[in-house]
Amino acid sequence: MLIEVQGVTKTFVSRGGEQVVALAETTLDVQQGEFLTLIGPSGCGKSTLLRMLAGLVEPTSGRIVWQGTAPARGSEVGFVFQEPVLLPWLSVLDNVRFPLDTFGVDRRAGDEAARQTLELVGLKDFARALPKELSGGMKQRAAIARALVYKPRLVLMDEPFSALDLLTRDRMNDELLAIRAEVGATIVFVTHSVEEAAYLSDRVAVMSARPGQIRTIHTIDLPAPRGEAVKDLPAFHAWLSQLRRDLR
Amino acid sequence: MSLHPRAIMMLVTPAVLIGLWWLYTVAFAIPPYLLPPPQAVATELWRLFAGGSIWPHLGHTLGIIAAGFVLGSAGGLALGFVLAKLPAVERLVAPYLLFLQTAPKIALAPLFILWFGLGLTSKIVLTVSLVFFPVMVGTILGLRSLPPMMSELCSILRLTPAQRFFRVELPSAVPEIFSGLKVGAVQATIGAILSEWLSGGTGLGYLMVFAGTTYKAPLLFAMVVVTALLGIAVYQVLVLSEKWLLSWR
């Protein structure tokens, strides 16, 4: 086990002073090395849960307990946002090396690590390019490289491919599986798409809104390694139907 | 290739305008003290530059522009930074700032002369007051325009406040700051010349007033040309440094 989410709730107080329950009492554990997906309608608290896991937001009640020591530095958590949020004035290589620079890693070691990670995401030939010269999918790959370059214990991804077209999205899914097989990171992933959830995940937590909470958690028993062929399996389609039913 | 027609236009248009100007003065026998013919203005320009009498005036004006621009920008950047970082302070001072910002600074010029005298100080103060606000507003806008996700990235990476500012916030604010600086530079040019209208015996503004009050129309027209070119030059310096700094855009 990597993290235990113990009875965590989050209530925001809006400007008018009303309380908005973003997340009702939630208990969940994140296993070492797993691919866990949160799926649910918008507003059910997926991003809020992810932000609390990242330490960006404090829970209103409950606790988030890390195995061993809680993350003391940023280098323990990688975050991939819905948009790439690259620094537009830095080259792709400099963007990927950016976290290491801010942690005080020396330039040579930083360049080495950044180049390796760029190779991993298939952007080796674009190290010197500026973000504006990349396509949407390539930008998001650079953002993934930036989140992986410091080998965080946990990688959080908040709808990372939802801004991409369907074809690019399928390709990015396969690449994400390959990257994960390579680095063995623990990933908590948020999506709206049942296909994405069933295809990528070891486990899927289905959430419901008002109040936001986890309804059920499924272990997706599809064969590994996943690939295009999995999408033809009856079991894959059974999972899609199951997840759609849960979301209704 | 596409530059070609534009380059031609840039030469042809002024040539045509000067031609029409000349034709008008000749055809209607306009008295030269109202509208001197182009060649008189050209001769005057030649006399000013080749004879060297313009340089002290140009230097004086450029000095005021530079001093006013540097001081005004530094102040605008500093206060813009404080207000962007402390919204509570901004809410407190916003009404006063708005009043000062919209008050016509030219109308304040006599006040500046009263407070700071007829010398260089009041001229620089007037110029500073014109540069300050656009730079301050640009700085606030730029620092506020940081995408929320970018700010979350900084928190994820646990950047120190200094790292956050110098590595992320300031560079992303540069485009808006430059819009402010460009407006500020143009304002500084206007401010410097206006301040020389009001007092003193040196500067391009002084030469204009002198030409006007002594009916030296060719000199006046030459000064209009010089100040217009000066304004364009100052603006271009900013545009070029922006191009260089923002080449990533």
Ligand SMILES: Nc1ncnc2c1ncn2[C@@H]1O[C@H](COP(=O)(O)OP(=O)(O)O)[C@@H](O)[C@H]1O
């Ligand atoms: N900073 C905040 N302040 C107030 N309300 C918020 C804030 N963040 C999220 N919420 C509210 O909490 C609920 C859950 O939001 P979120 O976690 O973003 O949902 P999801 O990512 O599942 O779409 C929503 O109703 C949202 O309006």
Ligand SMILES: [Mg+2]
């Ligand atoms: Mg969300």
